Amino acid sequence: MARSENQRSTEAEKALDHLGQRSLRELSMESLLQSMADLTKRVMPGDPEASVTLLIKDQPSTVVDTGPLALGLDEVQYERGDGPCLHTARNGVLVEIGDTRADSRWPDYARYVAEHGVLSMLAVPLLLAGEEQVAGSLNVYARRPDAFDEASRAVATGFAPYAAVAAGTVQAYRSARTTADNLQIxxxxxxxxxxxxxxxxxxxxxxxxxxxxxxxxxxxxxxxxxxxxxxxxxxxxxxxxxxxxxxxxxxxxxxxxxx
Structure with missing residues (x-):
């Protein structure tokens, strides 16, 4: 039985509280980021999969995902050099595709996505404070057309700041580790x-x-x-x-x- 919007909203609020508590005590930012992706999958409508894209000096990578479908659809965009998630990360704007079978902005990609059972998409920008040439996107791939409404968009944008903090910390750690490795060499x-x-x-x-x-x-x-x-x-x-x-x-x- 499908959950009602009220049930979904209540679960989203609890998930946000959970994220807030973990962000204060979680040692691994990768773990926190994965928890955020898993919670997104659980509370968003349309039987979705989720992922987080980091764009570093215009080089994209998926830092967490909820399964091979989300990862694969991310990587197809990276190979093509464009797509809704990359557009979101590069321009800092929310992108929604209500029905991938009828999208005119990225028709080839949307057709490919639809063939793999994803009929609507939502990409929410991650604002990484103090990170130059680093951007990100929270990506939601839903198996139902027109899956997202105002309430679910609010849930996704509510998750985004947590994802941005965790993703920024992950990138800062990786950058520091690379610097340390280079210094050691x-x-x-x-x-x-x-x-x-x-x-x-x-x-x-x-x-x-x-x-x-x-x-x-x-x-x-x-x-x-x-x-x-x-x-x-x-x-x-x-x-x-x-x-x-x-x-x-x-x-x-x-x-x-x-x-």
Whole structure:
């Protein structure tokens, strides 16, 4: 038996309260975001599926979804480079398709969606405070035409701020992790290069600048990163030969001393 709008509205209010409580104590923002998608699926009409799209420097990805249908329909938009969810994320506007069998804005995509049993759609923008070049969309795929009314739109827009906070936190964490990983790689590269320079300085009485020039010359000659040349020297004790005979650099001087 279908739930009445009053029942659905009451359940939505309880869901919002639940989200508010979890947002204060939930350690995993991914988990909070998944809970939001699951609650959207549960309280929205039309037997829907839901997902959240993040658009980072115009590169889209689905961060959570309620099943393969929502994920697949998201990814078709990403492959095409356009669609209602991408339009919402890029322009910060709510998009609704009442009947995908009759949509004229994205007719090819809408036809594809209808063939997969989705007959109406709702995409709600996520406003990510303080996030430059990052936007998002809460996506609802309903299996019934004209599934959404004013009450259900209000429910979806009520969920959106929670989704935006969680999605923004997820993106901030990912960005910080990427920065940390890059910093670690940079530190490791610097360490191995310093080790290699030390070997050249001790073995051939070079200055630090001459030792780095030797590594850099081999790097450019062989089209290999300085770090890789340094790792090879530290691991084997050998500096690879410079390929060009015309090189008069410190690297060639080192190699001649070794012969």
């Amino acid at each position: 940079a530190l490791e590269s610097r360490a191995v290069i310093e080790q290699a320079k030390g070997i050249l300085i001790e073995r051939h009485k070079l200055t630090p600048d001459q030792a780095f020039d030797a590594l850099a010359t081999v790097s450019m000659s062989r089209n290999v990163k300085v770090r890789d040349i340094a790792e090879h020297l530290v691991r084997t004790g050998e500096l690879p030969l410079v390929r060009t005979r015309s090189s008069q650099s410190a690297a060639r001087a080192v190699q001649q001393r070794d012969q």
